[in-house]
Amino acid sequence: MKNTLEQRLNALKSEYESGQKMLAELDAKRNQLTTTLLRIEGAMQVLQEVLAQEQPADNVTDLPKAVR
Incomplete structure (x- = not known):
């Protein structure tokens, strides 16, 4: 009995x-x-900030040539 308990204890450890x-x-x-x-x-986050900064510059190129 004691041997079985010791084996089980070792297995659990x-x-x-x-x-x-x-x-x-x-x-x-x-x-x-x-x-x-x-x-x-x-x-x-860096890429989003770069894209946000470039967004207004992209809009300028979309304006008609007479307005630029």
Whole structure:
């Protein structure tokens, strides 16, 4: 009986350690993904700002030649 309980305890410890390792790996992947998404968001914001600045210049070229 004691031997069976010790075996079960060892198996549970092993599963627990595996779970902790997987959780740490997932946390690292989440942090990497969050960083990547922040970079993408920043790049999108820069592009939107550049496009917004160029928008009025594009409208000038749409005006008739006599008005320019």
